[in-house]
Amino acid sequence: MQHDEVIWQVIRHKHCSYMAKIETGIFCRNQYNVTGICNRSSCPLANSRYATIRDHDGVFYLYMKTIERAHMPNNLWERIKLPRNYEQALEMIDKHLLYWPKLLQHKVKQRLTKMTQMRIRMRKLALKTREVIVPMPRRQMKREQRREDKAEKAALLDKAIETELLTRLKTGIYNDIYNYPEPLFNKILDDGKEIVKEVEEEDEEVGVIEYVEGDDELEEEMEDMEDFSGFPSKESYLEDSDDEDEDDAEEQVVIHKKGRALKKSDDNGKSKKKSRVVVEVEQEDGGTRASLKSLKL
Amino acid sequence: MGFKRKKGDGDGEEMESDGRGKPSFNGGGQRHVILPSMIKNKDKRSKVYAKQKHEKKLEKQKKIRERDAAEKRALELGEEPPQKQIPKTIENTRESDETVCRPDDEELFADIDADEFNPVLRREVTPKILITTCRFNSTRGPAFISELLSVIPNSHYQKRGTYDLKKIVEYATKKDFTSLIVVHTNRREPDALLIIGLPNGPTAHFKLSNLVLRKDIKNHGNPTSHEPELVLNNFTTRLGNRVGRFFQSLFPPDPNFRGRRVVTFHNQRDFIFFRHHRYIFDIKEIKPSDKGKDGVAQERVKPRLQECGPRFTLKLVTLQHGTFDTKGGEFEWVHKPEMDTSRRRFFL
Numbered sequence: 001m002q003h004d005e006v007i008w009q010v011i012r013h014k015h016c017s018y019m020a021k022i023e024t025g026i027f028c029r030n031q032y033n034v035t036g037i038c039n040r041s042s043c044p045l046a047n048s049r050y051a052t053i054r055d056h057d058g059v060f061y062l063y064m065k066t067i068e069r070a071h072m073p074n075n076l077w078e079r080i081k082l083p084r085n086y087e088q089a090l091e092m093i094d095k096h097l098l099y100w101p102k103l104l105q106h107k108v109k110q111r112l113t114k115m116t117q118m119r120i121r122m123r124k125l126a127l128k129t130r131e132v133i134v135p136m137p138r139r140q141m142k143r144e145q146r147r148e149d150k151a152e153k154a155a156l157l158d159k160a161i162e163t164e165l166l167t168r169l170k171t172g173i174y175n176d177i178y179n180y181p182e183p184l185f186n187k188i189l190d191d192g193k194e195i196v197k198e199v200e201e202e203d204e205e206v207g208v209i210e211y212v213e214g215d216d217e218l219e220e221e222m223e224d225m226e227d228f229s230g231f232p233s234k235e236s237y238l239e240d241s242d243d244e245d246e247d248d249a250e251e252q253v254v255i256h257k258k259g260r261a262l263k264k265s266d267d268n269g270k271s272k273k274k275s276r277v278v279v280e281v282e283q284e285d286g287g288t289r290a291s292l293k294s295l296k297l
Numbered sequence: 298m299g300f301k302r303k304k305g306d307g308d309g310e311e312m313e314s315d316g317r318g319k320p321s322f323n324g325g326g327q328r329h330v331i332l333p334s335m336i337k338n339k340d341k342r343s344k345v346y347a348k349q350k351h352e353k354k355l356e357k358q359k360k361i362r363e364r365d366a367a368e369k370r371a372l373e374l375g376e377e378p379p380q381k382q383i384p385k386t387i388e389n390t391r392e393s394d395e396t397v398c399r400p401d402d403e404e405l406f407a408d409i410d411a412d413e414f415n416p417v418l419r420r421e422v423t424p425k426i427l428i429t430t431c432r433f434n435s436t437r438g439p440a441f442i443s444e445l446l447s448v449i450p451n452s453h454y455q456k457r458g459t460y461d462l463k464k465i466v467e468y469a470t471k472k473d474f475t476s477l478i479v480v481h482t483n484r485r486e487p488d489a490l491l492i493i494g495l496p497n498g499p500t501a502h503f504k505l506s507n508l509v510l511r512k513d514i515k516n517h518g519n520p521t522s523h524e525p526e527l528v529l530n531n532f533t534t535r536l537g538n539r540v541g542r543f544f545q546s547l548f549p550p551d552p553n554f555r556g557r558r559v560v561t562f563h564n565q566r567d568f569i570f571f572r573h574h575r576y577i578f579d580i581k582e583i584k585p586s587d588k589g590k591d592g593v594a595q596e597r598v599k600p601r602l603q604e605c606g607p608r609f610t611l612k613l614v615t616l617q618h619g620t621f622d623t624k625g626g627e628f629e630w631v632h633k634p635e636m637d638t639s640r641r642r643f644f645l
Contacts (some may be wrong), residue, residue, distance in 0.1 A: 128461060129461055129462055129463065129621075129623065131431070131432075140634060140637075143637070144506075144612070145506070147566065147568070148506060148507065148568050148610055148612075150566075151565040151566040151567075151568045152507075152565070152568070152570065152610070154386070154387070154388070154565055154566070155563055155565035155570060157561070157563055157570055157572055158602060160530055160561075160563060161528060161559065161561050161563075161572065161574065161576075161600075161602060162599070162600045162602065164528050164530065164561075165528075165559065165576055165578075165600040166598065166600060168526075169578065169598065169600075173554065174554055174578075
């Protein structure tokens with residue numbers, strides 16, 4: 001026999017495992033509950049005629065139970081699939097819950113509304129890219145940090161950068177800017193050679209401005225380089241560098257002629273030693289610069 | 298059971314479970330080495346271990362003494378001293394990787410010709426960078442971004458708003474940007490960098506750590522607006538090559554050497570260290586060492602560096618083909634924790 005009142009008295013005053021009491025109210029965790037609140041009229045256990053809406057994977061079903069099936073628990077709930085369209089679903093609910101108590105009809109329709117709104121929102125969110133919260137295992141973080149510190153110590157960054165700059169200097173891409181006397185310079189760059197005598201010799205000629213013309217041989221050498229676009233005369237170069245006062249406080253020491261044509265003492269003499277392809281590009285100020293970057297890797 | 302235990306306890310030397318304890322009677326005359334871990338008795342085990350350690354130490358000292366003596370003898374006789382041994386480092390003993398780029402690799406050159414950075418690196422397109430943040434900004438974020446703006450020429454900053462990242466990518470492609478950098482913040486500190494090449498370039502996700510801003514560096518210099526030189530060190534494998542070219546595509550390909558600015562990406566053990574310096578070449582007089590030459594002043598060219606700009610470390614987390622698409626995109630490389638198990642294996 002189904003005595004709803006008795007069931008309700010027992011559940012409410014003794015113990016119901018679906019009841020969840022929190023500060024804001026008393027809630028029912030039963031999955032078949034229409035409103036979610038623990039109420040005499042909303043309790044699915046204490047009402048032998050009841051209806052809800054539940055959703056499986058985005059499809060809504062209308063569940064109904066009647067007193068005629070109360071003795072058969074495995075056939076208790078009757079399930080009807082609701083159409084995707086909200087209005088049609090409402091009509092279907094009207095049709096099935098036609099002579100049911102008004103309260104239930106109302107609550108079921110409210111639930112349908114809420115659930116369709118939620119479904120729309122969830123679909124929108126799934127399309128967006130959201131930020132995912134990932135756990136950061138502490139041990140791994142520490143390990144990473146330790147490895148990073150050791151890598152930094154092993155890297156010797158300043159030294160690496162300095163050696164890299166020195167090698168670039170040796171290949172001569174900066175030679176337009178740093179006007180050191182060439183033989184002296186070469187010897188300084190090669191480690192550990194004595195250069196005392198040379199220094200004495202060239203002191204006399206320091207500061208003397210000599211103008212030299214451009215060279216054909218240079219053009220030949222650069223023919224097969226990419227992006228080659230003309231080579232201005234050396235004269236304009238030296239004038240440029242003499243006119244510009246650079247920030248560095250170096251003396252303007254001029255490239256000497258040593259009985260050879262100036263072309264030999266140019267940077268390309270050095271760059272030929274290394275088999276690197278030098279890409280030359282013309283800049284706005286008319287000078288050609290060599291860029292090693294594209295091949296360093 | 299009792300029998301076994303007795304065997305283990307008493308004579309650890311005579312245990313033959315893995316054959317190591319067996320004295321060998323071959324003509325090789327091997328000495329049998331007892332693993333202390335096979336002995337169950339703690340007292341005995343610790344004694345055996347201490348003895349082995351002591352023996353090893355004595356052997357090592359003997360070797361060192363012999364080596365020193367040999368060197369001294371050779372020097373006295375005027376001959377060459379025997380070659381010094383090279384200490385093993387992690388870089389020396391790195392696990393051999395078959396993806397290391399070789400200089401004669403045709404496939405590598407073909408790949409380079411066909412990859413996404415080619416237009417920028419061939420000077421067909423000048424790089425234009427858009428920098429933005431994640432949705433929530435942080436305390437150090439804006440400072441870091443302003444420094445990034447000064448480091449990378451031709452870069453622009455825009456506030457994030459609540460736009461979806463994919464929409465931002467579309468917007469940037471429409472406005473002809475070549476790369477998009479997203480600075481991600483965690484716990485009020487920038488901690489990740491997402492670099493997206495455009496229009497269809499790869500997406501690299503880096504973890505950012507150890508950020509030091511310019512104002513916190515002692516004796517920092519102020520960068521100019523000349524185009525910087527790039528130094529990319531130690532990008533050896535194919536993946537490393539790709540990442541290196543990615544960094545290269547952020548900067549204009551024609552450095553202005555007069556500006557004397559250098560930006561370095563140095564890869565060491567899969568950590569990419571970023572540094573930004575201004576340099577100058579000095580001719581210095583170096584006092585001679587007492588060893589060889591008569592007191593002659595040697596002059597050397599030495600570059601001097603002044604650090605300017607931020608300093609940080611990057612670690613590659615994922616590299617994805619195509620623009621940002623975590624769900625449908627094809628990942629070229631993903632970091633998994635199981636890759637960290639070997640201390641000698643690096644991927645970049």
